[in-house]
Amino acid sequence: MHNVVIVGSGCAGNTAALYAGRANLKPLVIKGHEAGGQLSLTTLVENFPGFPDGINGPDLVENIKKQAERFGAEYMDGTVAEADLSKRPFRLRVEKEWIETRALIIASGASARWLGLPNEQKLIGHGVSSCATCDGFFHRGSVIMVIGGGDSAMEEANFLSRFGSEVILVHRRDQFRASKIMLDRARANPKIKFLTNTVVEDIYDVHKGHVTSVKLRDTSTGKVWDQEVGGFFVAIGHIPNTAVFKGQIDTDPDGYILSKGGARTNVNGVFHAGDVQDRTYRQAVTAAGMGCMAAIEVERFLEAEGH
Numbered sequence: 001m002h003n004v005v006i007v008g009s010g011c012a013g014n015t016a017a018l019y020a021g022r023a024n025l026k027p028l029v030i031k032g033h034e035a036g037g038q039l040s041l042t043t044l045v046e047n048f049p050g051f052p053d054g055i056n057g058p059d060l061v062e063n064i065k066k067q068a069e070r071f072g073a074e075y076m077d078g079t080v081a082e083a084d085l086s087k088r089p090f091r092l093r094v095e096k097e098w099i100e101t102r103a104l105i106i107a108s109g110a111s112a113r114w115l116g117l118p119n120e121q122k123l124i125g126h127g128v129s130s131c132a133t134c135d136g137f138f139h140r141g142s143v144i145m146v147i148g149g150g151d152s153a154m155e156e157a158n159f160l161s162r163f164g165s166e167v168i169l170v171h172r173r174d175q176f177r178a179s180k181i182m183l184d185r186a187r188a189n190p191k192i193k194f195l196t197n198t199v200v201e202d203i204y205d206v207h208k209g210h211v212t213s214v215k216l217r218d219t220s221t222g223k224v225w226d227q228e229v230g231g232f233f234v235a236i237g238h239i240p241n242t243a244v245f246k247g248q249i250d251t252d253p254d255g256y257i258l259s260k261g262g263a264r265t266n267v268n269g270v271f272h273a274g275d276v277q278d279r280t281y282r283q284a285v286t287a288a289g290m291g292c293m294a295a296i297e298v299e300r301f302l303e304a305e306g307h
């Protein structure tokens with residue numbers, strides 16, 4: 001029987017583990033299918049306080065993990081396949097093993113959203129990617145396309161301009177969600193070309209086994225054309241990882257956990273932290289802050305329960 005299990009090992013989960021560890025709760029962290037979370041897929045993080053020269057995302061998240069381990073947090077590979085939150089102790093199945101816990105922190109984050117194009121899934125890993133940091137290197141000297149109009153798209157386009165001969169940023173509207181500084185940086189980059197009011201209709205070539213070109217459509221004129229590309233990076237936001245808790249935890253229609261104040265969910269003893277609940281801020285520092293809040297709430301919850 002565990003005092004607290006933390007689902008997810010990103011910035012939120014690791015910070016929760018650090019605080020719960022220091023509260024002597026011996027937390028168990030279930031790493032999840034994207035261990036390290038979104039930070040492990042980024043490059044330089046310049047806005048996490050305390051690092052005047054920035055820090056690499058994977059280093060930041062690994063440092064927090066090490067810090068948590070120093071205070072007794074344990075990490076387990078795997079993902080939660082099944083959960084029973086109807087009674088206490090809560091029960092979670094990871095692979096074949098059932099785990100019991102008095103309290104639970106859901107910090108399972110949000111995963112990349114895809115366009116849903118016919119050939120997109122077939123070409124993932126063969127030119128289609130959601131992670132510039134992971135796959136940019138493979139597209140040295142080729143034309144790279146990035147889809148999206150948010151900060152992620154700007155960040156990926158800038159990063160990929162180090163590798164590609166040209167980066168074409170395709171956005172379905174002519175207004176951007178990206179922050180001004182990120183947008184300005186991308187606009188000032190001579191290797192990045194913007195295509196607005198444009199959508200991708202299909203990606204080729206499944207028969208050749210890798211990305212060769214895409215079919216584009218201008219939504220204002222209706223013009224359709226093919227564009228040669230070597231790499232195709234989708235940066236259109238994320239989907240919260242709450243499917244396994246569906247029907248047991250209150251979520252909004254998109255699956256983000258509905259907070260009941262602080263880090264509380266609708267289930268007494270189950271808390272949330274990070275992007276799995278936060279569709280507004282979604283920053284490393286806010287995720288870390290929520291991880292801290294969730295752990296403090298767990299501590300108080302267990303104390304009130306006499307543990």
Ligand code: NAP
Binds near residue numbers: 148176177
């Ligand atoms: P986002 O802000 O939600 O932007 C998603 C973009 O993808 C939007 O431009 C959206 O278009 C587009 N999109 C969504 N579905 C689409 C579809 N089916 N087809 C075509 N386009 C589609 O997501 P994000 O860029 O991942 O950013 C998420 C959060 O992380 C934000 O708060 C952001 O500030 C933060 N972030 C910060 C940094 C940084 O500061 N270094 C870096 C990355 C992310 P519409 O605008 O038309 O809806």
